[in-house]
Each structure stands twice: as C-alpha cells, then as structure tokens.
Amino acid sequence: MSMLDGFTHEPRIAYFSMEIALQNEIPTYSGGLGVLAGDTMRSATDLELPMVAVTLVSRAGYFCQTIDADGRQKETPMQWQPGDYATPLNAKIAVIIENRTVWVCAWLYILQGHMNGRQPIVLLDTNVAENSSEDRKITDTLYGGDSAYRLKQEIILGIGGVRLLQALGFEIRQYHMNEGHSALLGVELLRRFQYPNEDLRPGESPYDIPRVRELCCFTTHTPVDAGHDRFPYDLVNRLLSDFIDTATLKHLAGDESLNMTRLALNLSEHVNGVAKRHAEVSRKMFPGYRVKAVTNGVHPYTWSSPGFVKLYDQHLPGWCHEPELLVRADGCLPDNDVLEAHQRAKILLIDKIRTLTGVSFDSQLPTLGFARRMTAYKRPDLLFSDIERLKSIARNQPFQIVLAGKAHPHDQGGKQLIEMLHRHARELSGVIGMVFLPGYDMDIARLMVAGVDVWLNTPLRPMEASGTSGMKAAFNGVPNLSVLDGWWLEGCIEGVTGWAVGDSMESENGNDAAALYNKLEQVVLPLYQNQAAWVKVMKGAICKNASFFNSHRMMRRYTTEAYIR
Ligand SMILES: *Cc1c(COP(=O)(O)O)cnc(C)c1O
Numbered sequence: 001m002s003m004l005d006g007f008t009h010e011p012r013i014a015y016f017s018m019e020i021a022l023q024n025e026i027p028t029y030s031g032g033l034g035v036l037a038g039d040t041m042r043s044a045t046d047l048e049l050p051m052v053a054v055t056l057v058s059r060a061g062y063f064c065q066t067i068d069a070d071g072r073q074k075e076t077p078m079q080w081q082p083g084d085y086a087t088p089l090n091a092k093i094a095v096i097i098e099n100r101t102v103w104v105c106a107w108l109y110i111l112q113g114h115m116n117g118r119q120p121i122v123l124l125d126t127n128v129a130e131n132s133s134e135d136r137k138i139t140d141t142l143y144g145g146d147s148a149y150r151l152k153q154e155i156i157l158g159i160g161g162v163r164l165l166q167a168l169g170f171e172i173r174q175y176h177m178n179e180g181h182s183a184l185l186g187v188e189l190l191r192r193f194q195y196p197n198e199d200l201r202p203g204e205s206p207y208d209i210p211r212v213r214e215l216c217c218f219t220t221h222t223p224v225d226a227g228h229d230r231f232p233y234d235l236v237n238r239l240l241s242d243f244i245d246t247a248t249l250k251h252l253a254g255d256e257s258l259n260m261t262r263l264a265l266n267l268s269e270h271v272n273g274v275a276k277r278h279a280e281v282s283r284k285m286f287p288g289y290r291v292k293a294v295t296n297g298v299h300p301y302t303w304s305s306p307g308f309v310k311l312y313d314q315h316l317p318g319w320c321h322e323p324e325l326l327v328r329a330d331g332c333l334p335d336n337d338v339l340e341a342h343q344r345a346k347i348l349l350i351d352k353i354r355t356l357t358g359v360s361f362d363s364q365l366p367t368l369g370f371a372r373r374m375t376a377y378k379r380p381d382l383l384f385s386d387i388e389r390l391k392s393i394a395r396n397q398p399f400q401i402v403l404a405g406k407a408h409p410h411d412q413g414g415k416q417l418i419e420m421l422h423r424h425a426r427e428l429s430g431v432i433g434m435v436f437l438p439g440y441d442m443d444i445a446r447l448m449v450a451g452v453d454v455w456l457n458t459p460l461r462p463m464e465a466s467g468t469s470g471m472k473a474a475f476n477g478v479p480n481l482s483v484l485d486g487w488w489l490e491g492c493i494e495g496v497t498g499w500a501v502g503d504s505m506e507s508e509n510g511n512d513a514a515a516l517y518n519k520l521e522q523v524v525l526p527l528y529q530n531q532a533a534w535v536k537v538m539k540g541a542i543c544k545n546a547s548f549f550n551s552h553r554m555m556r557r558y559t560t561e562a563y564i565r
Pocket residue numbers: 030031032033035371372373440441442445446466467468469470472
C-alpha cells in the first residue's frame with residue numbers, strides 16, 4: 001500500500017499557493033494569503049472535498065521577527081524540519097532552470113480535520129543531493145531573495161508542482177491558482193496539450209489554450225498594480241530558455257514583461273477577486289476580463305476561542321459544519337455566557353501580553369487590537385496621527401491598545417512604522433497602556449482577535465482586497481471598527497456588527513483620523529460602559545458576520561462556480 005492510497009483514487013482539485021498556514025509550528029506562510037490558503041484547505045477537509053494542495057516546503061520559513069529596544073525589527077531564518085511533521089514522498093521530478101536539471105522531491109503533510117476529513121498537502125523541496133548547493137536553496141525562504149530567486153521558486157511551484165502531482169498518480173480535473181505566483185502551471189499544461197504540427201496553419205498557435213482554460217481557475221488578491229509579480233523577459237529566457245515559444249508567452253503574459261496575473265487571467269476560465277469591491281477594482285485594472293467576486297471567509301473552528309466553541313456547541317450544535325446556524329446566535333446565546341466566554345479569551349490574551357512584554361493589561365478596560373502586515377497602506381499609524389487628541393480621549397474614557405505585525409524585510413517604510421509605533425507607546429505611557437507583540441503568527445492572531453474588545457482596521461482605500469482578521473474577530477463576538485474597504489463594505493452594519501470609520505470614498509488621511517477619533521470618543525467607548533447594549537453588538541457580529549464570512553461558504557461557492565462547471 002502506498003501512503004497516498006485513499007487520496008489518489010478519485011479526480012481531484014489541485015490548489016496551488018506559494019504559502020499555506022498549516023499549523024503554527026510550520027512557518028510556510030507569511031500572512032493573510034497563507035492563512036486564507038490554510039482555511040481553504042481546512043474547510044475542504046471539513047466538507048470532504050476531493051482536493052490536494054501544493055506549496056513550497058520553505059525550510060527557512062518567512063522569517064522570525066524580534067524587535068530591539070528602539071523598535072527595530074530583526075529578522076532571522078525560521079528553520080523547521082519537514083520530517084517532524086510530514087513524510088517524504090516516493091517521487092522525484094526534474095525541471096530545467098538555466099539549462100541545469102533541478103530535481104524536485106516532496107513531502108506529504110496530512111491536514112487532519114477536527115471532524116473526519118483529511119487532506120493531502122504536497123510540500124515541494126529542491127534540497128536534494130543531486131542538486132547544486134545553490135539550487136538546493138530554491139525552496140528555502142518564502143518571499144526571500146531577488147527576482148531571479150522568486151522566478152525560480154515560481155517555476156518550481158507551477159511547473160514542478162504539476163509534474164509532481166502527475167508522478168504521484170493524481171488525476172487533476174481542476175487547477176486553482178491562489179494568486180499569480182503559480183501561473184506557470186498553466187504554461188506547463190499548454191505543453192501537454194499541443195496540436196500536432198502538421199495540423200497547423202501558418203502562424204497558428206500549437207497550444208490548445210481553450211482546453212487549458214477549462215482546467216484552470218484563478219483567484220487574484222492584489223488591488224494595486226505594483227503588487228503583481230512581473231519578470232523581465234531576458235530573465236525569463238535565461239532561466240526557462242525555450243520552455244515555450246516567446247511569441248505565445250508574450251501573447252498570454254504581456255509584451256513588456258511576464259506579468260503573472262495576466263498569464264493567470266488568460267489561462268483561467270473562472271477568475272475571481274476576494275470581495276465585491278476588490279472584484280470591481282480588478283475589472284478596472286484588467287479591462288476585458290470577467291472577474292467575479294467570491295468574498296473570503298475564515299475557518300469556523302480554527303478561529304473561535306475555546307469559550308465560544310463550547311458555547312456554540314451547546315446552543316447551536318452542527319455550527320462547525322454549517323456555520324450558517326450562527327445566524328440564530330442573537331436569540332440562542334445567553335448574554336451572560338457571551339460576556340463570560342469573551343472575558344475568558346481576554347484573560348488568555350492578557351496572560352500572553354505579560355509573558356511576551358512584561359506589561360500588565362487591565363482586564364476591565366476596553367482594549368483595541370490592531371495586527372496586520374506592517375506596510376504603508378495599512379496605516380497602522382492612523383490612530384496616532386494626533387497624540388494629544390488620543391490622550392485627551394483616554395483621560396476621560398481610559399482604554400488600552402495591543403498591536404502586532406511583521407514588515408517584509410525589504411519594506412523599509414514598514415520597518416519605520418514599527419519603530420514609530422514603539423515611539424508612540426513611550427509617548428503615551430502613563431495615559432494609555434500600549435504594547436507591540438513581536439512575532440505575529442497564527443497563535444498570536446488567535447489570542448488577539450478573541451481577546452480584544454474592538455478590532456481596528458484603517459487601510460487606505462481601496463487597497464485592502466478583503467482582509468480576514470476582522471472576520472476572525474466576528475467569530476469571537478468582537479466588533480470591528482474599520483475603514484469601509486474590502487470585506488467590511490459588505491460586513492458593516494453601523495452599530496449592529498461594529499462601526500465604520502469615514503465613508504466609502506477614497507481616503508483622506510486627515511478626515512479618516514478625525515472620523516476615527518470621533519467614533520471612538522462619541523460612540524464606541526461610551527457604549528462599552530453599557531454592557532447590555534455592548535453585548536448586543538457582540539452578538540450582531542456573530543449572527544450577521546460569522547454566519548456569512550466563513551470559509552465553508554467560500555468553498556461551497558468555489559465548488560459550484562469554479563470547480564464544477
Ligand atoms: C488572519 C491573519 C492575517 C491576515 O489578516 P488581515 O486582516 O487580512 O490583515 C495575517 N497574519 C496572520 C498571522 C493571520 O492570522
């Protein structure tokens with residue numbers, strides 16, 4: 001018996017993602033994209049969908065974040081041993097990079113659901129004895145290195161991934177590209193489906209593009225043009241030489257450079273953005289393509305704190321399989337139990353804050369949480385635009401703030417933001433308790449989204465494709481206070497599920513900051529003093545948002561609209 005028996009016997013949907021957050025100890029993810037990929041596969045597990053995921057083994061992870069006394073981020077590799085969590089697969093394939101043969105092997109990680117399902121996750125690895133020492137490192141560092149390194153990773157993921165699935169005996173009926181990083185898989189498929197030369201008229205493409213499009217679907221995640229991977233053709237030609245004729249590649253991926261998003265768009269029958277507004281923005285960015293919206297969701301069980309799991313199990317049994325049941329939360333959950341489950345989560349967060357920073361938070365004070373990738377458009381500094389104003393609000397209505405997030409090693413602006421937040425913490429000391437937790441990961445996210453009282457998000461519109469941490473908060477009865485962008489445009493019902501900061505038009509920093517201060521001072525903090533009214537909003541977040549913004553709904557939509565067409 002092969003270890004893949006039970007997995008290879010039926011045609012599957014192959015889910016390709018550069019990053020997947022499988023469990024906290026496995027650093028094969030950097031942030032939202034990877035957590036979404038993990039939640040996608042966790043829901044596939046619960047729903048027992050026939051899927052297989054493909055990603056890189058990322059032996060050195062993304063990076064381990066530490067922060068020095070001045071608030072400067074330090075990065076070190078986050079080495080992990082695949083053998084501790086996964087088993088080596090008995091298959092090896094080759095790809096040609098720079099005219100060298102690069103061997104790719106793989107590990108099998110089994111995603112074990114909390115119900116019955118199991119899903120195979122294939123982790124691609126070039127750390128093979130036959131490879132040169134340089135090539136052995138291709139699958140080491142997630143989003144590390146220069147653009148040549150990145151393109152090599154994308155060759156391994158897209159081309160290597162398709163070949164490895166074939167070598168393992170998987171029959172794939174649909175390939176799902178989670179973001180453009182894996183778009184070269186479509187090029188590998190084109191090579192499989194070529195018309196014989198004698199059937200071609202002069203100038204006709206030898207590739208059966210419609211056939212490949214039938215096999216592929218694509219989720220785009222980036223509402224800014226600069227965020228899309230682009231590779232100059234001289235680099236592409238150097239690494240891939242004559243893998244596919246340049247005329248066809250330029251036709252599919254753009255004349256000036258290889259644009260991975262364009263390539264994926266041209267090779268996919270189903271294309272979607274990750275929220276309604278994001279799909280609109282994508283249609284404007286790429287006119288002529290049909291881009292649907294499948295709004296993201298988060299995995300119910302993973303993101304609910306133990307107290308809420310217990311409460312939901314007791315009052316809404318079956319919610320893990322059918323989170324729509326949470327729509328009944330307002331009538332079914334006793335107010336006191338909701339407050340108690342939240343207080344339990346808050347204590348767990350406060351314990352963690354003490355362990356990580358030595359600072360003691362007050363379990364009776366309203367607590368604001370903000371955690372995301374530290375980069376300019378997320379505007380983690382918006383709350384601190386007017387320190388005196390912030391202090392004066394807190395003098396009358398005290399509150400505390402917990403922050404976290406990593407900046408990409410090359411994002412100098414993001415790193416400066418982290419330093420600035422540490423300066424603000426010092427400026428505010430004595431008036432507002434404020435900590436920055438280092439090493440934002442799934443575990444810290446779980447504690448934060450459940451343990452704070454208000455989840456804050458203040459991105460520059462329309463840059464937030466979806467955002468998912470606010471959905472995690474909803475599962476824990478934590479209302480959002482957020483700029484109207486991404487998912488919150490669909491999830492905000494003012495005063496019912498949380499609150500909007502500003503309107504849904506393009507951002508103006510000054511206006512958004514004023515709107516944030518006013519909403520905090522006049523609406524959110526006063527309401528917190530009225531526990532009966534507050535618990536209503538907590539339940540509003542659960543019944544209106546958790547019941548909808550979950551990855552089970554998302555996967556049911558992918559299944560009926562993208563996978564089975
Ligand atoms: C959920 C999550 C994210 C994404 O959150 P956003 O709201 O989309 O920014 C990033 N990192 C971790 C560790 C998460 O758990």
